[in-house]
Amino acid sequence: MQIIVCIKQVPDTTNIKINPETNTLIREGVECIVNPFDMYAIEEAIRLKERCGGKITALTMGPPQAESALREALSLGVDEAVLISNRAFAGSDTWATSFTLASAIRKIGHYDIILCGKQAIDGDTAQVGPGVAAHLNIPQITFVKKIEEVTDRSIRAERMMEEGFQILESPLPVLLTVVKEINEPRLPSLRGKMKARKADIPVWGPEDIDVGGDQIGLNGSPTYVAKIFAPERKGSGKIFRGDAEEAVDQLIHELRSGKLI
């Protein structure tokens, strides 16, 4: 089983600040982490390998420091990693990102299952996984919460829906995006960390994956960002003080008069 996991390095948004003037992230001093959903994708890849054997390759497109996300994947049990990095890729939107990733995957050649996170916690579009599948012209199952069965030719998976779930079957190769319900990611091991520290991670540029010009980066990105703004701040909450019983009465009164209950 040849497995590819696409991972993205993202700022740790649990303690992030927005520049109120430009409405952009203040990136300085913010720790970078592997996109949390991608940790589930890595774990699922390792479990698949434990079940079926094979090899796992982790892939990321990003700046040079995104290499540390790949080393983390290696420390968990991923076999090989490739960093796609070059100034020419800067400014990629979801179309250019998925085109680039798909081109790299084609270059890797053999693959049975491609795993992605459901979405990235910074860009949040959930488009890259499906985009990669579209560019490769292979089937996709998104929001997977359970892989029920895999053979060397097909897969059956449970998809999480807002109401209930769907069970889909697909031939391989296939692309899956996973939700956090799918597993509990393991912790790294010391041996894994040491192996990861020493691992060679090749860096691929446009020429390595036969792309270029207006296919990639800003030029290859049809998204036009017209304006970025922060959502309007909601008014501050209201606190009912005093004796608990009185406060609850007041709250109920307020909710009733607002026709909220």
Added chain:
Amino acid sequence: MKYSLTEEQEMIRDLCRIVADEKIRPVAAKYDEEQTFPWDVVKAMGDADLFGIFIPEEYGGLGGGVMELCIAVEELSKACGGIALALAGTALASFPIILFGSEEQKRKYLPDIAAGKKLAAFALTEPNAGSDAAAIQTSAVRDGDCYVLNGTKQWITNAGEAEIYTVFAVTNRSKGSRGATAFLLEKGMSGFDFGKKENKLGVRASATGEIILRDCRVPKENVLGREGLGFLIAMKTFDQSRPGVAAQALGIAQGALDEAVFYARERVQFGKPISSFQGLQFMLADMATEIEAARALVYQTARAIDAGEKNIAKESAMCKVFASDVAMKVTINAVQVLGGYGYMKDYPVEKMMRDAKITQIYEGTNEIQRGIIAANLIKEYARKKK
């Protein structure tokens, strides 16, 4: 402060911090209350390769030394000194194999320990032989290709949970301190049973129990070193392992200081955070200073051992005495800083205070350690000219 850790040591610290935060801290109070063995956590520690830290690479370990072990034990003990003891106790029982085991014994036992598949236990203490280890009564009598062991060991860490036991028994009573021998026993050998499980003040997530040997036949291949080396093996083992106890104490102390400072900044009395009162500030300052001093002594001793320094008994005893006394004092003061809340099980400091106490008692009480320090000191000065 930076401690000039190597890249590998930092890796060990960071990973142990993750294990402590994600696997230990959330369940520390539960296991303390239930006093059951935390197999799920121990399994996670094994998966993270923590049991391989101090074992040579050729036997499936990561080839670290005492320093690497200390870093791990300290970090885990910040979250729970009892759970960390599953590792420290296994290390204590593995050192005799690493130091004195034959090639065959090392190949047979160390890889499973390194992989976290089997825990180990060190069995010296008996009902009538604590500080006076030479008074052990468990006997081993040669019978053909075997030794027949009889006796009772008490308060053995990991008893019942471990698969591999380093057991000390008398082979020749007339030879006194040269009459004891160390054996490798395995759970399941006939005549090898477990007795009472103790109900304890602290480190309640650690199993402490009795071992009962009734005509237990142990093949002669399981003798460690050779007949008569038992006490030498025990003493050399303690020289290596005492910094580990010190690291456990250090971790407990640091954990308590962390709780105390966080709390002091939040708790408001007389309209101000209690951290603004000089009486508490001085207490916190002393706690932090003593912890830092203990850490310096522990790390320095561990590094000296790893660098191959031979006569280390004095320093090894010093770091155990000092760090454990600091841990006791710091945890008592941490409870004081938290006041009545500190006395309640809703906060972790009362547990830390209970856990700290054992570090002054086991692997040689602090009185025995002071005896070792003084004996070495006086010997050194006897050689010096004034």
